[in-house]
Amino acid sequence: MLRLTDIKLPLDHDEHAIEQAILGKLNISKSQLLSFDMFKRGYDARNNRNIMLIYTLDIEVTDQENLLAEFTNDPHVRLTPDMSYKFVAQAPAQLSHRPVVVGLGPCGLFAALILAQMGFKPIIIERGKEVRERTKDTFGFWRKQALNPESNVQFGEGGAGTFSDGKLYSQVKDRKHYGRKVLHEFVAAGAPAEIMYVSKPHIGTFKLVNMVEKMRKEIIALGGEFRFSTKVEKLDLNEDKEIQGLHLSGGNYLACRHVILAIGHSARDTFTALYEQGVYIEAKPFSVGFRIEHEQSMIDESRFGDNAGNPILGAADYKLVHHCKNGRTVYSFCMCPGGTVVAAASEPGRVVTNGMSQYSRHERNANSAIVVGITPEEDYPGNPLAGIELQRSLEELAFSAGGENYHAPAQLIGDFLAGKASAEIGGVKPSYTPGITLGDLSKVVPDYVTKAIREAIPAFERQVKGFAKADGLLTGVETRTSSPICIKRDANYQSVNIKGLYPAGEGAGYAGGIWSAGIDGIRVAEAVALDYMSTH
The missing domain is CATH 3.30.70.2700 (Alpha-Beta Plaits)
Incomplete structure (x- = not known):
């Protein structure tokens, strides 16, 4: 062809x-x-x-x-290039040991699926619950402020991507076309066939829930085993720093030799436990800021003019970047057309925002994160976990400013730019639940974040007419843009100092979103399979 x-x-x-x-x-x-x-x-x-x-x-x-x-x-x-997926190995009939996948976000899900399809019968450890039980807990938090630290937007089957826009595109280099495998498996699990050809495919939360369940059933049918509500507490290492097994919650133990660590960007307690055991970890840059909301109709008109509402175009999105005079970079992140701002906390006494859309993208507002890039050298020097402490401190400030009931602090764009606290809502109605508390967002982020975003919003107005509209809404705080750490791995995808440990996905610093995390899961699953076959 x-x-x-x-x-x-x-x-x-x-x-x-x-x-x-x-x-x-x-x-x-x-x-x-x-x-x-x-x-x-x-x-x-x-x-x-x-x-x-x-x-x-x-x-x-x-x-x-x-x-x-x-x-x-x-x-x-x-x-036409050959983009079909080809398995790198086939497991022997008798396995001396089974690989373990820790974490069931997009990375862990695809790592487990590929291993299962190759016959390796993986064991999957997930600290949260099955996706439907997790959804009930998450909605319960949004409606009743009852946070379950082990079952929420961040933790549980499907990972943080389940409560998102379900975007399936990235700038990741994919020379082996693993991204096509991700899309094919999603379609097989019930995603719309159009994700195979539209330039910016997305799925949405409700469809993702059903798809994750179907993929789990396939893994089980191929011999995989799932252990939900189970947390890894410690690695069992021999004198040569090789994985021998995992100490799990409830006093349980699992012997293993290959562990894919796909724990997501919010498993802070696990990051700490790994660091204390000597796993090599480095601090990495991430970003902090707010969620910004406008009426979706305004974004559509700005981007598409008289063509707004065309079904082929759908709800308009945007991608914005501004380089500030102080050397900071402000950019839009995780833009959710026709979506909602959601409560994404995973720890008590802290407020975190994120964005979510359904497949239809028919909600009234558009939202995205407007965030400022920060670096460990300049903003959180010290040990590799210092970025986590910065995140926590900002989330605690947001919790306090919101009223200590998981309401989020918010401010009208016009008031934020003018440096005055907001007292009443304008034309853009907040979508965040449990609710918002109007005030002054400059009190919940460092001064350099406030100054950078104040400079960037008028610059974004020149690209998207109405972006700086006075009654648009900012809600804080956005801190989970990416992992604040990187668990370094070598050319064979193993930890640089722990043999048999395979850091993977967003939490380890090697992905950013559903699609790239799925791709990384495939890569690491292949590395595990090849290592197993080379030693047996």
Whole structure:
């Protein structure tokens, strides 16, 4: 097959336009075109009065070799690459030991799935509950302020990505096309087929819940075993610092030789336990700031103009970056079109915000994190866990400013820019539950964060009209943008100083979002399988 890229057509093109574009591009007759499939569809909305759809197409033609020779200098006409997933190993019939996956977010889920599909019958340890029980606990927190520290937005089957927009795109390099495997498995589990071809695929929370359950059932059918509400408390290491087993909550012990550590970015107690045992950990940069809310209709109009509401375009998003005069960088993160701001605390006495959307993206508001990049060298020097303490201190300030009842502190954009506390809500109604307390957000973050965001919001206004609108809303505090630590690993994906320990995913510092975490889970599962086969 041939792959054609950069085929541009008007937003309102008719059903025959793609076929005509192929024939015109290759200068062939209709009889020479046997079939075509859409590999990718994106759009260019820089001129919102003339939005163009951009297609990547896989086609079958009668004289492929001649066409390739004719277009040898055209980078937009190439052979379709083989993107099918190929397993690197097949487990023996008898296993001397079973690999263990700790954590059941996207990374752990895909690590377990790939190992199961290769016949390794993994054991999966998850400190939280099954996804439906976890959902009940999370909604209970939002409605009744009853926080379960082991079952919430951060902990439980599906990981933090379950309560998000369900975005499935990233800037991660994926030369082996593992991302296609992630998408295929999601579709097999019930995701909309369109995620295979739209340029910015997303799923949404409610669909993710069902999909996670189906993937768990497949892993079990392939011999996998799940242990929920179980926490790893300590590694069992021999004198050579090799994994021998895991000490689990409740006084239980699990012998093992390969452990994939996919614990997510909020497992602070586990980070501490690992560090105290001597696992090599480094502090890494992350970001802090607020959630910002606008009416989604305003974002749609700003981005799409008269084309706002077109079903192909859906709810508009944005991606913004501003480099401040003080050297800081402010950027939008985890933008949730037509979504809600959610309570994402995992520890008592602390307030954390995040964003979530359903597949429809039909809620009234758009929200995203507006955050400032910070570094260990400049902002939290000391031991590798200093970033965790900074996160906690900001979350405690937010808890106090919110009224110590898990309400979040909030402020109108206009008041924030003017440096005065807010007293009443404007046109943008807050979506955060349990609720908000209006006040002065400069009191819950460092001064450099306040100054940087005050400089950035007017700059973002120049890119998205209405972004600095006075009655837009800021809600704090956003601290869990990424892991504050990196558990260093070598070229074989093992810890640099603990043999048999495979740090993986967002919590270990190697992913950022559902898609990249799933990809990392596949990579690490392959490394475990290859190591097992090389020693047996």
